Amino acid sequence: ALELTLTPALLLLQSTLDQLQEKDTAKIFSQPVNLAEVPDYLEFISQPMDFSTMRTRLEGHAYCSVADLEKDFNLMISNCLKYNSKDTMFHKTALQLQEVGGAILRHAHRQSQTIG
Ligand SMILES: CC(=O)c1c[nH]c2ccccc12
Numbered sequence: 001a002l003e004l005t006l007t008p009a010l011l012l013l014q015s016t017l018d019q020l021q022e023k024d025t026a027k028i029f030s031q032p033v034n035l036a037e038v039p040d041y042l043e044f045i046s047q048p049m050d051f052s053t054m055r056t057r058l059e060g061h062a063y064c065s066v067a068d069l070e071k072d073f074n075l076m077i078s079n080c081l082k083y084n085s086k087d088t089m090f091h092k093t094a095l096q097l098q099e100v101g102g103a104i105l106r107h108a109h110r111q112s113q114t115i116g
Pocket residue numbers: 028029033034038079080083084090
């Protein structure tokens with residue numbers, strides 16, 4: 001049978017992504033921004049990012065470290081802060097997720113140092 005062996009490092013990345021996504025209670029980051037609904041999105045954002053894309057990358061072993069995961073998380077947040085003006089729910093939600101996500105990632109960095 002296919003061995004779904006998850007190394008400790010991969011388990012840590014998966015757990016970190018789950019914790020980050022859990023904080024997106026409005027689920028505005030679950031899927032890519034719908035370009036059919038938002039036709040000008042790519043005029044402002046050169047590299048879209050969302051949690052489903054991050055999960056695909058994680059499962060495809062594209063992330064070698066917590067830092068790699070953090071890079072895409074920060075891209076996803078900065079895209080949202082850029083596209084959505086300050087007075088929108090999306091912008092305010094991104095600022096909150098940035099703060100709580102930072103704490104989750106700092107903890108994951110510490111854990112990755114102990115599991116090596
Ligand atoms: C995360 C984000 O920017 C968005 C998530 N859903 C959207 C719908 C229209 C415009 C932007 C968005």
